[in-house]
Amino acid sequence: MSLFIDRGGIVDAERIKIKIFPLIERGKLGAVNGIVVHQTGGGNSDGTFSSYSKKSVSGEPPNGAHFLIDKDGTIYQTASLFRVTNHVGFLQSRCVLTKKCTPTELQSALALEKTKGNRARALAVHAAEKVKRFPDRYPSNSDAIGIELVGEAPGERGKEVFVTVTDQQTRSLQWLMKELMETYNVSMQETYRHPDIARKNVTEAKTAKW
Incomplete structure (x- = not known):
C-alpha cells in the first residue's frame, strides 16, 4: 500500500x-x-x-x-x-562512477577533475551535473x-x-x-x-x- x-x-x-x-x-x-x-x-x-x-x-x-x-x-x-x-x-558524475560516459562526456569530466582545490573541483563537477536531466545525473x-x-x-x-x-x-x-x-x-x-x-x-x- x-x-x-x-x-x-x-x-x-x-x-x-x-x-x-x-x-x-x-x-x-x-x-x-x-x-x-x-x-x-x-x-x-x-x-x-x-x-x-x-x-x-x-x-x-x-x-x-x-x-x-x-x-x-x-x-x-x-x-x-x-x-x-x-x-x-x-553531486558526483554519474557517468564516471558507472563507467558509462560517452567519449565527449568523459573528456569533459576529466577536465573538471583537474580543477584546483577540493571545493572548487567538487563545485565544478556538481554544476555540470546539475544541468543534466535525470537519469543522466x-x-x-x-x-x-x-x-x-x-x-x-x-x-x-x-x-x-x-x-x-x-x-x-x-x-x-x-x-x-x-x-x-x-x-x-x-x-x-x-x-x-x-x-x-x-x-x-x-x-x-x-x-x-x-
Whole structure:
C-alpha cells in the first residue's frame, strides 16, 4: 500500500511522528526520482532538531532531510514531502562512477577533475551535473527524498568513522523505504547511501540496509 500524504505533504501513518521544521524546507519538490539515506554527525535526535531550528551565524537556513530515524527506531517526518530540502550536497558524475560516459562526456569530466582545490573541483563537477536531466545525473536535492539516521562519527578530524546503524533503525528504515518506493514508484536502483552519489565520508550510512 502507498502512504497517505495530505495536502501539506504530511504523512498520516501510525509509525511516523510529525515534527516539521520550516527552516529546512526550500522550494517546491516536483517529481521524486530517488531516495538518499544519511547519518547524522551528532549522537542524538535533540541535537539534530536543534540544528534544524536555527539559522547560521551568517543567516543561512539549516540543511536537513525529510525524515529522521532515531536510534530506538522512532521515525520523525521533519519536512513536507512537497518541499525541497538540502541534503545531497555536491553531486558526483554519474557517468564516471558507472563507467558509462560517452567519449565527449568523459573528456569533459576529466577536465573538471583537474580543477584546483577540493571545493572548487567538487563545485565544478556538481554544476555540470546539475544541468543534466535525470537519469543522466543522480537524484539531487530537487528530486530526492532524504532520510537521516541518528548516528555519530567519532575519530580524529578527517578520519571519522560513522557508528553502526542499530537494529531498530534498520527495521524502521526498511519499512519506510518500502512505503516510499511504492508511493513514488522509485526503483531500488535509485536508492542510495549519501557517499554513493556525493562527496561525503565513505563510512556514512555504510551499515544501513533496506
